[in-house]
Every structure is written in C-alpha cells, then in structure tokens.
Amino acid sequence: MNTVRHIYFDHNATTPVSPEVLEVVVSALGQTYGNASSIHSFGQAAKQQMEAARRQVAALIHASPKEVVFTSGGTESDNMALLGVARATLEPRHIITTAIEHPAVLGASAQLEREGVKITRVPVGAAGVADPDKVRAALRPETVLVSVMHANNETGAIQPVGEIAHIAREAGIPFHVDGVQALGKIPVDVAALGVDFYSVSAHKLYAPKGVGALYIRKGARWNATTFGGHHERDRRPGTENVPGIVGFGAAAEMAGRGFAAGRDLTAIAALRDRLETAVLDRIPGTGVNGAVARRVPNTTNIYFDGIDGEALVIALDLMGFAVSTGSACSSGAVTPSHVLTAMGLPAERARASIRFSLGLSNTVEQVDALAGALEHAVARLRRISVYA
Amino acid sequence: MPELPIAVAMSGGVDSSTVAALLARQGRSVVGLTMQLWNQRRLPEIAGEAGGTGRCCSLDDVYDARRVAGQIGIPYYVVNFEEQFEERVVKPFVEEYLAGRTPIPCTLCNNYIKFDRFLEMADAVGADQIATGHYARVRRCPESGRYQLRRAVDAAKDQTYFLFGLTQEQLARTLFPLGEMTKPEVRELARDLNLAVAAKGDSQEICFVPNGDYATFLDAYLKERGEALSAARGSIVTTDGRALGEHEGVHHFTVGQRRGLGVATGEPLYVIATDPRTRKVVVGSGNELLRSRAFVKDVNWISFADLCQPVRAQVKIRNKHAAAPAWILPAGAGNPNCVEVSFDEPQRAVTPGQAAVFYQDDLVLGGGWIE
Numbered sequence: 001m002n003t004v005r006h007i008y009f010d011h012n013a014t015t016p017v018s019p020e021v022l023e024v025v026v027s028a029l030g031q032t033y034g035n036a037s038s039i040h041s042f043g044q045a046a047k048q049q050m051e052a053a054r055r056q057v058a059a060l061i062h063a064s065p066k067e068v069v070f071t072s073g074g075t076e077s078d079n080m081a082l083l084g085v086a087r088a089t090l091e092p093r094h095i096i097t098t099a100i101e102h103p104a105v106l107g108a109s110a111q112l113e114r115e116g117v118k119i120t121r122v123p124v125g126a127a128g129v130a131d132p133d134k135v136r137a138a139l140r141p142e143t144v145l146v147s148v149m150h151a152n153n154e155t156g157a158i159q160p161v162g163e164i165a166h167i168a169r170e171a172g173i174p175f176h177v178d179g180v181q182a183l184g185k186i187p188v189d190v191a192a193l194g195v196d197f198y199s200v201s202a203h204k205l206y207a208p209k210g211v212g213a214l215y216i217r218k219g220a221r222w223n224a225t226t227f228g229g230h231h232e233r234d235r236r237p238g239t240e241n242v243p244g245i246v247g248f249g250a251a252a253e254m255a256g257r258g259f260a261a262g263r264d265l266t267a268i269a270a271l272r273d274r275l276e277t278a279v280l281d282r283i284p285g286t287g288v289n290g291a292v293a294r295r296v297p298n299t300t301n302i303y304f305d306g307i308d309g310e311a312l313v314i315a316l317d318l319m320g321f322a323v324s325t326g327s328a329c330s331s332g333a334v335t336p337s338h339v340l341t342a343m344g345l346p347a348e349r350a351r352a353s354i355r356f357s358l359g360l361s362n363t364v365e366q367v368d369a370l371a372g373a374l375e376h377a378v379a380r381l382r383r384i385s386v387y388a
Numbered sequence: 389m390p391e392l393p394i395a396v397a398m399s400g401g402v403d404s405s406t407v408a409a410l411l412a413r414q415g416r417s418v419v420g421l422t423m424q425l426w427n428q429r430r431l432p433e434i435a436g437e438a439g440g441t442g443r444c445c446s447l448d449d450v451y452d453a454r455r456v457a458g459q460i461g462i463p464y465y466v467v468n469f470e471e472q473f474e475e476r477v478v479k480p481f482v483e484e485y486l487a488g489r490t491p492i493p494c495t496l497c498n499n500y501i502k503f504d505r506f507l508e509m510a511d512a513v514g515a516d517q518i519a520t521g522h523y524a525r526v527r528r529c530p531e532s533g534r535y536q537l538r539r540a541v542d543a544a545k546d547q548t549y550f551l552f553g554l555t556q557e558q559l560a561r562t563l564f565p566l567g568e569m570t571k572p573e574v575r576e577l578a579r580d581l582n583l584a585v586a587a588k589g590d591s592q593e594i595c596f597v598p599n600g601d602y603a604t605f606l607d608a609y610l611k612e613r614g615e616a617l618s619a620a621r622g623s624i625v626t627t628d629g630r631a632l633g634e635h636e637g638v639h640h641f642t643v644g645q646r647r648g649l650g651v652a653t654g655e656p657l658y659v660i661a662t663d664p665r666t667r668k669v670v671v672g673s674g675n676e677l678l679r680s681r682a683f684v685k686d687v688n689w690i691s692f693a694d695l696c697q698p699v700r701a702q703v704k705i706r707n708k709h710a711a712a713p714a715w716i717l718p719a720g721a722g723n724p725n726c727v728e729v730s731f732d733e734p735q736r737a738v739t740p741g742q743a744a745v746f747y748q749d750d751l752v753l754g755g756g757w758i759e
C-alpha cells in the first residue's frame with residue numbers, strides 16, 4: 001500500500017546487518033549448531049568460533065579476551081555492571097552516575113535506590129557533557145561505583161570518561177562506562193582509558209540484535225547477577241548465542257579495519273555536517289542541541305522551534321525518511337527527553353527536537369533529499385500549528 | 389497531485405478498526421493513528437491486576453490497533469496526547485465532580501481531543517479528513533450550506549449525545565462511516581474483512597475510570613496530586629431538613645442515585661441535590677426528583693447559527709434518557725449561548741453538569757451543559 005522508498009537516518013536506534021556479517025551469522029545458524037559447552041566436535045566447533053569472536057571484540061576495545069563476557073545486549077551489560085558491583089559490597093553503598101544516561105543505567109540505578117543504595121546523578125551543562133569536577137565533588141567514602149556513558153545516544157556528546165576514570169582510579173573506586181553508542185563510532189581503548197567495566201552492544205555495529213558484551217577488567221570486584229551453568233567463566237550463565245556472537249565478532253573486525261583505514265568516519269562526519277549546514281541555512285528557527293560538545297561523527301540533534309517533534313517524525317516517515325525524537329525507547333512517552341531537559345532546554349524546545357543518526361550506507365543524495373523534505377515538512381507544520 | 393490521505397482514529401476496538409479497513413478497501417489512502425490519552429498503569433491502587441488491560445488506551449488496545457493496521461497494510465502511528473487529555477478532560481472532570489456536578493468526560497474529549505488535537509495531527513500527516521468509529525451521521529444541508537449532525541441509523545448505538553459540541557469546521561472534515569450501519573452489520577463486516585478484533589467486546593465505561601467507580605478514581609487522583617480531600621464528611625438530609633446520617637464526601641453522590649446512601653428508611657430514597665459548600669447531600673422521594681425546567685449554558689448550535697425565537701425540540705438530558713418534548717427558549721440578551729428548556733412533562737434527575745442535547749427527530753439542533 002505504502003510504496004514510498006524509505007531512507008534510514010536512525011542508526012543510533014539500530015543498524016542494518018552488513019552483508020559480510022549476515023553471511024557469517026547465517027552460516028553459524030545453519031552449520032555451527034553445537035552447544036559451545038559440549039565436549040563433542042559439534043560443541044568444539046561452536047566454541048572455536050565463539051572464542052574467535054571474543055578475540056575480535058576484545059581487539060576492538062583493546063581488552064584481553066578473558067575480560068569480555070557475552071550478554072544479550074547493552075541493557076543486560078549495564079544491569080550486570082551496576083547490580084554486580086553493588087552486590088559485591090556491603091552497606092552503606094553509594095553510586096555516582098549522570099542525568100543523561102540511557103534508561104538501562106537509569107533504570108538499574110533506580111532499582112538499586114529502591115534497595116537502599118544512595119545514587120548521585122551528576123548534572124550536565126548546556127553542551128550535554130558531564131563535568132569531571134562534579135563527579136569528583138560527589139565522591140563519598142561509601143561510593144562503590146562511578147558509571148558514565150561514553151557517548152550520548154540522543155546528542156552524540158562524548159563524555160570525558162578518560163578524566164573521570166583518572167578521578168575514580170585516584171579515589172580507588174571502580175568505573176563503569178556505557179559504551180553502547182561509542183563502539184564503532186570512535187576508537188575505544190578500555191586499557192588506555194583505565195575503566196573497570198565497559199558495556200557494548202552488537203546491533204549498533206551492523207550486527208544482529210540480542211547480543212552484546214560487558215568488559216570486566218581482570219581483578220575487578222564484581223558478583224554475578226544471574227545464576228545457572230558455568231558459561232562465560234561463571235560470569236553469565238546460559239547457552240551462548242553463537243550465531244549472534246560470531247556476527248558481533250565479524251562486525252567488530254570490520255569496524256577495526258574501518259578505523260585503521262580512517263575512511264568511513266570522516267565520510268559520515270562530512271555527511272552529518274552537510275545536513276546540519278543545510279538545515280540551519282534553509283530553515284529558520286533551528287539549531288543544533290549540544291553543538292559545542294565533542295560529538296560522535298554520525299549524530300546530530302536539531303530543534304525546529306514551534307514544531308511538535310512527534311508530528312514531524314510521522315510526517316517524515318510518510319515522506320520516506322526514518323528519524324527519531326530521541327532514544328527509541330522513549331517514543332510514546334509523555335515526558336520530553338530527559339537528556340535535552342538536563343541540558344537546560346525548555347520542555348517546548350525539547351519536544352521540538354529531532355535526532356538524526358547517520359550510517360555507512362547514507363549518501364550525499366540522501367542527505368540532500370532529507371534536507372529538502374525537512375524544509376517542506378517544517379514549513380507545512382508551522383503553517384498549520386495553532387500553538388506555534 | 390496524489391489523493392490526500394484520511395487519518396483514522398484507531399482505538400483498537402471493532403468499530404474504528406472496521407472504519408480503517410472499510411476506507412482502505414474502498415481504495416482510499418489511510419493513515420491509522422492511535423491516541424494515547426491516559427496511562428492505565430498510573431494510580432496503581434485502582435489500576436487492577438493487569439495494569440488496566442481491556443480498557444481504552446491499554447497496551448492491549450495499541451497491540452490490537454497495530455495488528456489491524458498491519459493486516460490492512462496502512463501506515464500506523466501512536467500519538468501521545470496524555471498531557472492535553474489530562475488538562476482538558478481529566479482535570480475538568482475532577483473539578484466538576486468536586487463542585488457537585490456530574491460531568492461527561494467523553495464530550496470534553498470529543499470537543500478538545502478527538503476533533504481538535506487529532507485534527508491538528510491529521511494536518512501534520514497531510515490528511516484533509518478524519519474518520520472515527522462513532523455512530524452518527526454528517527450531512528451538508530443544501531439550503532443553508534451548514535453541516536448537520538444526525539442520529540445514527542442504529543438508535544441503540546447512536547453517539548450524537550456526546551458529539552453536540554462539534555463546530556462546523558470540525559464537521560466539515562469528519563467522516564463517520566458507521567453512521568449508516570447497525571452494530572451487528574459492523575461486526576459482520578469486520579468478520580468478512582477478517583479483522584483480528586471482529587469478536588472483541590465493546591468498551592462501555594469512561595476510559596480512565598475503572599469499573600465506573602468515580603469516587604475511588606477521584607480519591608486516588610487527588611491523593612497522587614497531594615490534594616487529598618480535607619473534611620469531606622457531611623450530612624445526609626431530607627428535603628424538609630431532617631438529618632438522616634453521614635457520608636464520606638459529596639463527590640460520592642450524583643443526582644438521581646438511589647443505591648449506596650447508607651441510610652435505611654421505609655420508602656426508596658434518591659439523591660435530589662448535592663451541595664459541596666455545606667457538604668450536604670439532600671435526599672427525597674422519587675417525585676421530588678422531577679423538574680419541568682432546566683437552564684442550559686455554553687450551547688453549541690449545529691443546524692443553525694443562533695437561536696432567535698423559541699423552538700420545539702426533543703431534549704435528551706442523559707445518554708440513556710429518551711428525549712423528551714420541550715420548548716427551547718432564548719435566555720435573553722444578557723445570556724448569550726444560554727437557553728431555558730421547558731419540558732412538556734416534568735423529567736426525573738435533571739443533573740447539573742450533564743449535557744442537554746436538542747433534537748428534531750434525527751437532526752441534532754445543538755446542545756449545552758445543564759446548570
């Protein structure tokens with residue numbers, strides 16, 4: 001019925017599986033069906049492929065393969081980090097995080113709060129970046145963990161995790177980084193950063209959904225949060241998702257090669273900048289939220305004053321362009337984005353903001369078409385909006 | 389120039405699902421939209437075990453609407469109007485109850501959400517018309533050029549009582565495809581179209597009030613807002629001033645109510661009036677409920693622009709009331725949009741806050757709110 005050709009500008013929500021990754025996943029699904037814990041040859045084949053993938057993922061974040069635990073995705077990794085550290089310590093316990101975290105970290109810390117853990121949510125400035133000095137000031141004797149995201153999913157703002165890692169290390173406090181939106185977009189080196197836990201997700205990296213990993217630094221104090229068999233060195237029980245994991249490995253390998261070549265990301269940054277320039281030049285009453293921050297190259301968050309962001313997302317979808325009002329999870333929620341309001345945007349402007357997240361397949365022609373569609377849709381919405 | 393789409397308000401029920409499927413089958417370009425109006429998991433003490441499953445705006449309804457949209461192959465979106473709904477429907481509903489009146493939130497929702505905010509969203513998606521599953525008919529009068537609202541063919545399902553507030557601009561852009569059909573015909577059509585919701589039950593109650601229990605909803609809502617009713621207790625008195633007992637707050641009572649008074653007397657007693665100021669609930673015999681006049685404010689005229697001289701009409705003062713013959717009289721120059729209704733026969737329970745809707749047979753002349 002709907003014959004519009006759709007162009008995808010929502011890569012922070014998820015990415016298409018790349019053809020190379022698809023090939024290894026399908027091959028594993030069809031042929032490597034052994035249980036990686038089994039003694040026989042089928043199990044050994046699965047185990048071999050899975051461990052190769054673990055080395056690939058470890059290499060991308062500069063970890064030792066033994067420090068990489070496969071999970072079902074970013075949300076599970078974040079929960080494992082926060083709950084696992086909190087449960088490894090006795091009362092009183094205190095955790096420092098920020099106001100702009102993904103719901104996975106916000107939700108896990110809210111649950112710990114109900115269980116008696118004190119939580120400090122460090123505010124951010126207008127750029128959407130947490131101030132390391134505020135993290136330092138929030139430290140208490142009973143602080144058991146600092147958790148800060150590497151790159152924000154809505155604005156792309158890169159957080160000063162290196163500096164915060166330094167502060168945490170000096171204070172002797174473990175540091176968790178939610179790296180879901182950073183992996184594949186900027187180089188990640190957990191060893192150089194000096195973090196203790198680092199969450200990643202495969203489907204933001206052109207691999208399938210339902211697989212992710214948690215980096216747990218060797219020697220970090222941490223308790224398992226789910227219980228069962230001895231998989232993943234007793235850190236995460238359950239038969240491993242071998243096809244997903246080998247897909248993750250292949251995607252990690254490709255991302256690493258991309259960084260080495262230095263090509264993909266500068267190209268995406270150029271497209272992102274082209275989109276911003278076109279919108280800001282051609283559509284009045286617009287601006288980039290958090291433009292002054294250092295950002296991952298593929299993300300921009302733009303406000304269109306006087307516009308209902310939800311209506312604009314729907315109008316663009318009907319014109320064939322997939323964009324988002326923020327994190328995919330908050331669509332349909334009443335409250336405006338917690339990230340944008342934490343940056344000091346009034347609710348009106350937060351509701352008038354749209355996230356564009358570009359990916360490897362986007363082209364100059366697509367960006368120009370999107371800018372044209374935006375110009376058209378925003379003009380129409382402003383004409384009819386009685387509240388503008 | 390491609391044909392502009394029709395925005396269909398899809399609740400996940402059989403009526404609006406059939407509307408969407410019918411229009412799509414006719415080859416119209418259709419966009420399905422579900423209005424998320426109220427979070428059924430809010431107010432946990434009244435939400436029930438499944439978080440409001442089975443009521444309007446539950447996740448189940450969105451699931452059903454999305455399934456139908458997928459089945460008939462139309463673009464579908466959920467739009468969130470919770471903030472406007474609370475501001476324009478829930479808050480006035482609560483305030484009216486606390487002021488001793490018995491409000492109709494569905495009419496407010498039609499006036500300010502379904503035919504106002506929703507039309508704006510239709511504009512946003514480029515649709516020039518909207519369609520809903522209401523049982524009512526819209527006609528353009530060839531002589532006056534005005535859009536007329538007429539009762540549905542299925543008298544039992546007719547919803548014009550809740551639609552009297554629609555403006556000419558709103559009616560001009562609205563389609564009620566079910567107005568010419570009976571409910572059994574709609575169900576049969578839904579089955580013919582193989583809609584997944586063909587056998588789904590009808591929704592009856594006010595969507596945000598579980599089990600029709602207004603008083604419990606009011607208590608929970610006020611508690612959430614930290615505005616718990618203070619000194620709500622008052623007395624139950626007869627029309628001649630005898631005190632019969634005490635009550636937990638006038639908002640537990642509505643005019644005409646018989647059950648739940650908590651007082652035992654020989655003859656059946658009815659609530660005749662409530663007074664939030666003195667916290668008195670006045671009770672009396674059935675005959676004392678009879679009124680032959682009513683004042684109606686904020687009148688919206690549909691079939692003509694203004695009332696200049698008295699007209700004959702049948703007046704409906706509750707959804708289930710059989711419209712009663714009456715004269716409608718202009719209330720005078722100092723009271724624009726107000727009329728006096730003079731019934732031929734006295735009517736039971738003319739309830740402040742309810743709507744009075746004026747009919748001439750099928751035709752809705754207009755309506756307003758009983759003072």
